Amino acid sequence: MRIVTPLMPILTGNCVLMAAEYLCSHSDSNGSVYESVLSLRTSSTGAEGAQKLPRSVCLSLSVGEGQVTSAAAVVLDEAHLAVVGFPHPSAGANKDYLCIWNIHFQTLQASKEMPGGLFTQLWCYGGKLYVPHGKTLSVIPFECRKSSLAAAMGRLKQSRQSESQSCALVSFWTTQPHGDITKTQETRRISTRQVNGSNVKGTSSAQTVDQLTEHIKTETLEAVQVVVGEFICRASQTDLQLAAGRIALELVSRSQMDGNFYPHSAFLQLLNTQYLCHSVCPGMLLLALEKKDFDLCQTAFQLFPDIPEAITCAYLKAILSTPDSEIDSVNLDMDSVMFMKVLTQIGCPSEEEVGQQNGFCSSTPEDSGSHTPSKPQRDPLHLDIKCPVGLYKSTLLNDVVQTAYSDRLLLPHLKDLTVPHVILFLQYLQFLYLRYSHEAGIQIQALRSPSMAQIVDWVCLLLDAHFTVLVMAPEAKRLVSDLHKFVRSQVKLYAELDKIEGSLQVLKKDKQSEDSGVYSIKVIELF
Structure with missing residues (x-):
C-alpha cells in the first residue's frame, strides 16, 4: 500500500526539531502508520549505501474487508493526524472519509464524509485542510485542542462558552465556503444578547461569520457597520478573503428588502480589503447606482476587473444625468x-x-503670401x-x-x-x-x-x-x-x-564617402 505524507517539523517536549530533522510517516499493508525521524545532516564518514530507518507505530488503522491501494495522511500537530483513503471505523467499507485521529490515545477525534470520490490527496496550510474530492476542493478550517485523555474521549469541560464555540474540530466543518451553511450544533448558536450602540464594543473577538450574518439580519444600521468594521480589523487575511463575499451578499440582501438600510461605510470597508469583485457580489454595484452612491461606485470601478458592459453604461448614464452641484458634494478620490x-x-x-x-x-495657402491680415477664423x-x-x-x-x-x-x-x-x-x-x-x-x-x-x-x-x-x-x-x-x-x-x-x-542608410580626407557639404531637402 502507498501512503503519501508531506514532511513537516514535529515537536519533541519543549524543543522543535529544526531543519535537520523531519517527521516521515509511512504504512504497511496492515494499515499501521509509522513515524521515523529523518536526519538531513550529511554523514561525516562519507559512508554510502542505504540504511534502515528506525520506526515506531504511531497509529493502527483498520483496513476493512476491501484492499486499500492508496491513502494520504498529514500531521496536524504532535498529537493529531488527518487521514483520507482508510475506511471509517463505523461506516463499513466506505473509504470516502476524512478522519482526524489522536495518535497519543488512538482515538478518532472527528470525521467528515467527502462525497464524489477521493483522490487520496491531502494538504494542510494555514490552519486549513485542503481535500479534493469529485469535482470539488473542500477547504476545511480546523483547530486542535490540547491533547489529553479527557479531550480524546470527548469529555473535556470548557470553562468559558466562547471556548466551546471556537476550538472544536467538528464545529468548523459546517462552515465550508463553497457549501450551504447548516446550523445543527447547539454550540454555534448566536448569543441572544442584543448588540446596540451601548454594548457593541462588548462583542466577542472570536465572532464567527455566522454570528456576523445574524447581526446583519437583525441589528440597526449603526450597529451593523460597527460589527462589520470590527470583524474586518480582527479577522486574518485568509479568513477575510473567504468571508468578504458572503458578508457583502448579506448586506445587499437586507438593503434590497429594507429601503432605509444602506451600510455605505461597511461596503467601503469591504471594498478596501480588495477581496471583492463584481462576480462575487453582483448586486452591490446595482444597489449603489440606485442610491447614486458615486463614492462607492468610483472605488468599485477602480478595483473591480470584471464589471459588465451593461453596468458600465448604466454608470455612465447616471453620471451624465446627475447635476454637477449634486456630484460636487461627493467624497471622491x-x-x-x-x-x-x-x-x-x-x-x-x-x-x-x-x-x-x-x-x-x-490660414489658407493663399493667405500665407499676403501681407494683409485675414479675418480670424x-x-x-x-x-x-x-x-x-x-x-x-x-x-x-x-x-x-x-x-x-x-x-x-x-x-x-x-x-x-x-x-x-x-x-x-x-x-x-x-x-x-x-x-x-x-x-x-x-x-x-x-x-x-x-x-x-x-x-x-x-x-x-x-x-x-x-x-x-x-x-x-x-x-x-x-x-x-x-x-x-x-x-x-x-x-x-x-x-x-x-x-x-x-x-x-x-x-541612416547613406554610406559614408570612401574619400574621408575630402571635405564636402551635402544638402538634403526634407520637403
Whole structure:
C-alpha cells in the first residue's frame, strides 16, 4: 500500500526539531502508520549505501474487508493526524472519509464524509485542510485542542462558552465556503444578547461569520457597520478573503428588502480589503447606482476587473444625468480630483501659437503670401477650451474611460444614451484630447489617468453608436465638424511625420564617402 505524507517539523517536549530533522510517516499493508525521524545532516564518514530507518507505530488503522491501494495522511500537530483513503471505523467499507485521529490515545477525534470520490490527496496550510474530492476542493478550517485523555474521549469541560464555540474540530466543518451553511450544533448558536450602540464594543473577538450574518439580519444600521468594521480589523487575511463575499451578499440582501438600510461605510470597508469583485457580489454595484452612491461606485470601478458592459453604461448614464452641484458634494478620490484640477488650469497658448498646433494651420495657402491680415477664423484646435463638465463629474468620467470592455458587447448598450448625453461626453473627450495633445511633454503625476488611446477609442465608439443621430441633430453639427477638422489635421500631421521618418531612414542608410580626407557639404531637402 502507498501512503503519501508531506514532511513537516514535529515537536519533541519543549524543543522543535529544526531543519535537520523531519517527521516521515509511512504504512504497511496492515494499515499501521509509522513515524521515523529523518536526519538531513550529511554523514561525516562519507559512508554510502542505504540504511534502515528506525520506526515506531504511531497509529493502527483498520483496513476493512476491501484492499486499500492508496491513502494520504498529514500531521496536524504532535498529537493529531488527518487521514483520507482508510475506511471509517463505523461506516463499513466506505473509504470516502476524512478522519482526524489522536495518535497519543488512538482515538478518532472527528470525521467528515467527502462525497464524489477521493483522490487520496491531502494538504494542510494555514490552519486549513485542503481535500479534493469529485469535482470539488473542500477547504476545511480546523483547530486542535490540547491533547489529553479527557479531550480524546470527548469529555473535556470548557470553562468559558466562547471556548466551546471556537476550538472544536467538528464545529468548523459546517462552515465550508463553497457549501450551504447548516446550523445543527447547539454550540454555534448566536448569543441572544442584543448588540446596540451601548454594548457593541462588548462583542466577542472570536465572532464567527455566522454570528456576523445574524447581526446583519437583525441589528440597526449603526450597529451593523460597527460589527462589520470590527470583524474586518480582527479577522486574518485568509479568513477575510473567504468571508468578504458572503458578508457583502448579506448586506445587499437586507438593503434590497429594507429601503432605509444602506451600510455605505461597511461596503467601503469591504471594498478596501480588495477581496471583492463584481462576480462575487453582483448586486452591490446595482444597489449603489440606485442610491447614486458615486463614492462607492468610483472605488468599485477602480478595483473591480470584471464589471459588465451593461453596468458600465448604466454608470455612465447616471453620471451624465446627475447635476454637477449634486456630484460636487461627493467624497471622491483626491488624487483623481487633483489630476483634473491641474489639467483644467494649464495655461493656454498665445495667439501666435494657436495656428500651428498639431500640424494644422487655420490660414489658407493663399493667405500665407499676403501681407494683409485675414479675418480670424474659429480654430477647432484652439486649446483655450473650457471643460464642459464640473471637476468631480470629470473625475468620475475618467474612471469610465479607463474601464475594461469589449467593443461588441459595449456598442448595443451605448445606443441607450440620449443625444444630449452623447454630445456632452464627446465634448469632454474632445477637451481631454486637446489638453493631452498640447501637454504631450508634460507628465502630470497621477495614479490613475486615462491614456490617449483610451480617449480615442471612446470617441470612436460613441461615433459608431450614434453617428446617424448626430448627423441629423442640429446641436451636434458644430461638434461633428470640429472632430472632422481635427482628424483631418492629425492625418496631415502624421503624413508629414511619415515623410520625415523616410528621410531619416535614407540618412541612416547613406554610406559614408570612401574619400574621408575630402571635405564636402551635402544638402538634403526634407520637403
